[in-house]
Amino acid sequence: MTQVTIKRALLSVSDKDGIVELARALAANGVELVSTGGTAKAIRDAGLEVKDVSDLTGFPEMMDGRVKTLHPVVHGGLLAVRDNAEHKAAMDSHGIGAIDLLVVNLYPFEQTVARGASRDEIIENIDIGGPAMVRSASKNHGFVTIVTDPSDYAELLAELDAQDGATSLAFRIRMAGKAFAKTASYDAAIANWFAFADAFSNPLGPDALKATPFVDKLPLAFTLKDTLRYGENPHQTAAVYLPQSVGARGIPQAQQVQGKELSYNNYNDADAALELVAEFAGGDPAVVIVKHANPCGVAQAPSLLQAWREALACDSVSAFGGIVATNVPLDGETARAICEIFTEVVIAPGADDAARAAFAAKKNLRLLLVEDLPDAARPGLQMKSIAGGMLLQSRDAGDIGPGDLKVVSKRAPSAQELADCLFAWKVAKHVKSNAIVFARDGATAGIGAGQMNRRDSGRIAAARAREAAQTAGWDNPRTIGSAMASDAFLPFADGIEVALEAGASVVIQPGGAMRDDEVIKAADDAGLAMVFTGMRHFRH
Numbered sequence: 001m002t003q004v005t006i007k008r009a010l011l012s013v014s015d016k017d018g019i020v021e022l023a024r025a026l027a028a029n030g031v032e033l034v035s036t037g038g039t040a041k042a043i044r045d046a047g048l049e050v051k052d053v054s055d056l057t058g059f060p061e062m063m064d065g066r067v068k069t070l071h072p073v074v075h076g077g078l079l080a081v082r083d084n085a086e087h088k089a090a091m092d093s094h095g096i097g098a099i100d101l102l103v104v105n106l107y108p109f110e111q112t113v114a115r116g117a118s119r120d121e122i123i124e125n126i127d128i129g130g131p132a133m134v135r136s137a138s139k140n141h142g143f144v145t146i147v148t149d150p151s152d153y154a155e156l157l158a159e160l161d162a163q164d165g166a167t168s169l170a171f172r173i174r175m176a177g178k179a180f181a182k183t184a185s186y187d188a189a190i191a192n193w194f195a196f197a198d199a200f201s202n203p204l205g206p207d208a209l210k211a212t213p214f215v216d217k218l219p220l221a222f223t224l225k226d227t228l229r230y231g232e233n234p235h236q237t238a239a240v241y242l243p244q245s246v247g248a249r250g251i252p253q254a255q256q257v258q259g260k261e262l263s264y265n266n267y268n269d270a271d272a273a274l275e276l277v278a279e280f281a282g283g284d285p286a287v288v289i290v291k292h293a294n295p296c297g298v299a300q301a302p303s304l305l306q307a308w309r310e311a312l313a314c315d316s317v318s319a320f321g322g323i324v325a326t327n328v329p330l331d332g333e334t335a336r337a338i339c340e341i342f343t344e345v346v347i348a349p350g351a352d353d354a355a356r357a358a359f360a361a362k363k364n365l366r367l368l369l370v371e372d373l374p375d376a377a378r379p380g381l382q383m384k385s386i387a388g389g390m391l392l393q394s395r396d397a398g399d400i401g402p403g404d405l406k407v408v409s410k411r412a413p414s415a416q417e418l419a420d421c422l423f424a425w426k427v428a429k430h431v432k433s434n435a436i437v438f439a440r441d442g443a444t445a446g447i448g449a450g451q452m453n454r455r456d457s458g459r460i461a462a463a464r465a466r467e468a469a470q471t472a473g474w475d476n477p478r479t480i481g482s483a484m485a486s487d488a489f490l491p492f493a494d495g496i497e498v499a500l501e502a503g504a505s506v507v508i509q510p511g512g513a514m515r516d517d518e519v520i521k522a523a524d525d526a527g528l529a530m531v532f533t534g535m536r537h538f539r540h
């Protein structure tokens with residue numbers, strides 16, 4: 001059976017966009033329309049003839065709509081194999097008429113969760129009858145056409161036009177695959193809600209349910225946003241997917257104002273820049289410059305232009321071809337200054353006309369505007385695929401404030417040193433391990449990333465600071481009098497030597513090493529102040 005003529009259609013949709021137009025076109029094709037309560041009303045109000053599903057089933061829609069289409073007359077009409085004699089006989093003896101086309105979209109479960117509805121309302125928005133019909137129709141795609149997405153109505157009508165009121169098997173198979181993907185992702189959203197949201201807030205609490213954030217079966221539900229030209233390297237393929245959760249904020253949701261298509265590496269680097277600049281949300285203007293997912297300059301200042309200059313001064317060599325993110329909307333002056341060096345991507349929560357005009361002159365520069373910065377403290381899970389499996393962990397939302405710091409040195413840090421410590425620490429959280437960050441007066445002075453030992457990271461950071469001083473014509477590198485942050489504890493006293501060689505006056509680190517005593521003594525002997533955070537920020 002390749003071509004099936006549509007004689008009778010059942011329409012049952014929550015999202016009523018375009019349904020009247022579709023019903024009108026179907027009616028014009030001589031298709032008999034059957035529908036559930038709200039959908040039937042919309043169609044009838046438009047002056048079209050439609051039969052109520054309750055007339056078919058002989059039962060009223062009941063129990064607040066929990067039971068409407070769950071009836072053999074509906075499912076028999078969708079599931080019967082039309083050229084099977086037994087099925088045909090069952091249809092005849094039970095008065096079951098064939099349903100050739102099913103148009104369904106489901107209760108808005110995720111939107112209901114996203115708007116913070118009550119648990120009862122969320123449960124009521126778990127669609128039962130819809131997915132059941134979608135599955136019946138999709139299974140029987142040999143004879144039945146299923147459409148689950150309003151954006152496919154036009155294609156359905158074009159198909160009916162082209163096939164003289166029928167659909168082709170190719171069309172039905174494609175739509176059935178899409179429909180099963182839809183019910184699978186709908187169920188995944190429900191399962192994830194039970195596992196991750198409801199498990200911790202339902203009336204019984206997590207203990208009663210033995211809830212853990214890690215469910216036995218982890219369903220994934222993402223929607224394809226774009227296929228990318230290639231992956232991290234040209235011989236790799238790549239795509240970007242959107243999570244199903246409503247209200248997600250990040251680079252995939254950003255508005256691209258201008259520039260070439262984003263590449264895989266652009267997404268990855270832009271994400272690193274956005275996550276770091278989000279740490280400064282609501283504060284003074286901040287600029288982050290990222291290369292290869294590591295920051296190479298970060299600064300916060302009274303003006304955005306000043307923050308840009310300070311961030312660039314940290315390592316102007318690495319900043320070439322970088323990704324820039326700001327925590328406040330871009331102005332013309334700053335945009336013009338950014339345009340002075342080759343920049344791949346700029347991300348900001350807005351840009352005024354002067355800024356847009358400045359970037360417009362750089363055709364290839366990608367300008368991304370985000371509505372809001374993501375919440376740096378939001379909960380969430382991170383996945384990493386490994387050979388033979390997948391690692392899952394909660395995201396690093398750890399945050400340290402002044403009250404969390406423990407002064408372990410004889411000399412207590414000054415207020416300025418403490419501020420430098422907290423700034424350096426924020427940045428170190430976003431630098432690949434081993435991470436050493438020197439910072440002074442709200443700007444990074446030197447960043448050492450991704451080395452296999454901490455001393456090398458420290459030396460690289462200090463060397464960069466010396467080069468930056470040379471480039472800028474300063475007498476001294478900015479590491480003199482700076483705070484040195486280490487993302488994990490300093491295991492030996494030689495970590496203090498690195499700080500001293502660079503001229504730092506204060507160290508911030510997690511503490512907790514076996515040789516903490518030796519490290520503290522080395523700091524005290526040198527007159528350094530040192531604070532422990534009690535929290536580590538490995539990032540690999």
Ligand SMILES: NC(=O)c1ncn([C@@H]2O[C@H](COP(=O)(O)O)[C@@H](O)[C@H]2O)c1NC=O
Nearest residue numbers: 014036037038039066068069070128129130
């Ligand atoms: N319970 C049922 O038998 C049932 N049958 C269809 N639905 C859903 O009811 C909605 C349409 O309802 P209405 O036409 O009344 O606005 C659709 O999203 C459809 O998926 C049902 N609702 C929920 O399970």
